[in-house]
Amino acid sequence: MDTDKRHFLNRIAGITAGAALIPVAGVNTAVASTVIRNNQQADRKGHIGKRYAMAIDLRQCVGCQACTVGCSIENQAPIGQFRTTVKQYEVKLDGKEQPQQVKAFMLPRLCNHCDNPPCVKVCPVQATFQREDGIVMVDNERCVACAYCVQACPYDARFINHDTLTADKCTFCAHRLEEGLLPACVETCVGGARVIGDINDPNSVISQLLTANKDDIKVLKPENNTHPHVFYIGMDERFVSHVDGQAALYEPVGEQS
Amino acid sequence: MNITEILIPAQEVAWLPWAVQYFFYIGASYAAAILFLVALFFSRQTTHHFRVALALTMAIGAIVGPLALTGDLHQPGRAWHFYFHVTPWSWMSLGSFFLPLFSGLSVLTAWLYLRRDIAAWQFSESPWLRKVALLTLGQWQSTPKQLLMAASLTALSGLSIAIYTGAEISVIASRPLWHQPASALLWFTSAFVGAIGFTLLTWTLLPNATKPALSCADRNIIQRTSVIAATLALVLVPIWASNNPSFSLFADPVWLINLTLMAASLLVCIGLALLFGVLATREFGVIAMLVCSLLCAWIIRWVTILEVQTIARFDVGDFAYQLPAGSAGWLGIIGIFGLWLALALIASELINTKATAARQPQAPQQ
Secondary structure, X not given: OHHHHHHHHHHHHHHHHHHHHOOOHHHHHHHOOOOOOOOOOHHHOOOOOOOEEEEEEOOOOOOOOHHHHHHHHXXXXXXXXXXXXXXXXXXXOOOOOOOOOEEEEEEEEOOOOOOOOHHHHHOOOOOEEEOOOOOEXXXXXXXXXXXXXXXXXOOOOXXXXXXXXXXXXXXXXXXXXXXXXXXXXXXXXXXXXXXXXXXXXXXXXXXXXXXXXXXXXXXXXXXXXXXXXXXXXXXXXXXXXXXXXXOOOOOOOOOOO | OEEEXXXXXXXXXXXXXXXXXXXXXXXXXXXXXXXXXXXXXXXXXXXXXXXXXXXXXXHHHHHHHHHHHHHHOOOHHHOOHHHHOOOOOOHHHHHHHHHHHHHHHHHHHHHHHHHXXXXXXXXOOOHHHHXXXXXXXXXXXXXXXXXXXXXXXXXHXXXXXXXXXXXXHHOOOOOXXXXXXXXXXXXXXXXXXXXHHHHHHXXXXXXXXXOOOOOHHHHHHHHHHHHHXXXXXXXXXXXXXXXXXXXXXXXXXXXXXXXHHHHXXXXXXXXXXXXXXXXXXXXXXXHHHHHHHXXXXXXXXXXXXXXXXXXXXXXXXXXXXXXXOOOOOHHHHHHHHHHHHHHHHHHHOOOOHHHHHHOOOOOOOO
């Protein structure tokens, strides 16, 4: 009886060990909740130990679009396509005062470099990846431009570049960070509204700014569980998930190449 | 508080009409693969010509569909990257393996089924046309068992296409209208409506000289498939449409038209299918049925894949889409349909009327 038991346990152990060898890929596909970063290669690591993030102090933004222009010149996005831009709204306040108070609201937008990036896990050729420092990148020599990532991003941060015909997005100007420079949008911001830095370092400017304003920080679409890493200070909750209002006259992009 | 958008760049449609076309042709193809297997099971009751039409719908869709899909890649020359960087956690990557397998099996099954018809060309009067018989690749006889095996594998492979195409889009959480089982089920059910349309079109193209009328079993398969598939899809339409949190599709005038078009085209298909016993005996009846079925499958895919992309995910929207005239638009749609038609016209000529007349009955022995 004892021998039988031992055999039985041995067999169970064998099955369990065997189960570890079953590729978990299929399970990942079915569950689709595991965080995929596609960054096994040495050249996809970035600055190990850091976690880049951006804080945008909306109280400082005047909507001058200097960041939009700075980014377009630095990264050469085609006319009509933007890695970052500032969305602008007219807000009529409730109240009985006459004349009625009308304010402008500015919302700078860019890739949120999410900690659970939905764009990375759908890429069928692992062209898009997230470095250890949190920056989400696209290897546009590998990209097949299927636009799966464009669909998966809930923030409209990605687009198929009309010139390169591959997926394109904000990289936090990783090429500039590597040279010790600030991203083009941060550099050009006239009000100092955009602050980039390492949130793993408690002494960094961004960490101190986020700590000082910890009660007034919002991210876009938190309900999507993407854990965005662009933090807005002074954000109105009506702009967090979906804008409910009057539509703009959307400017046509023009003839596509 | 009253918010008005002032400066908002429009978000472009990223999956072009190519994607709609892919879902249109591949859906008809995998549904035809399943129906072909059914028709083969009832080979004593169904006619050879009906089975030929199903086999050709399956095989031609499996060739044309993937071509439309590569059109949706903005870098079609890099399609080999799918096989160089295998990514099993991405449904699209899995699809890149399921799809060639299905296309290969579909062509193989259709070829096995048509071998006897192709072989009959050796009796042609023209020495040039006699060479068509070489396409049988040898004199060996394909057995009904081989055929049944190949058709079963193709139907299974067709199911893998249904699952991957549905899952591929359903996993996209950023679009609630896609991120629900109803979207995948809607494509699956309406795929059979499309398959009936293409099968009837192919059947119409087959040479008339010896073509028997659709048998009772043929008509039953067409009628029941259409009624069941279109009814299920009709039930799914409101379920699918109610899952848009940013605004109610039922209250939006543009979307109300879209949904009405989907529902009305399904209703017309159900109505025509119920009358198919009468319609099948008249040419215009068959043509009306096939046109409505094709339009219905197309409208459902157009609305659920392309129009959905015009809904803004964050902004007020919607971002209107205009179908361009060039290859990404009208030209591409007409061109791919032209390719389908050309292949169907050529393949339907393989049914050699003289040889067919010489050997009756046509059904393979089971």
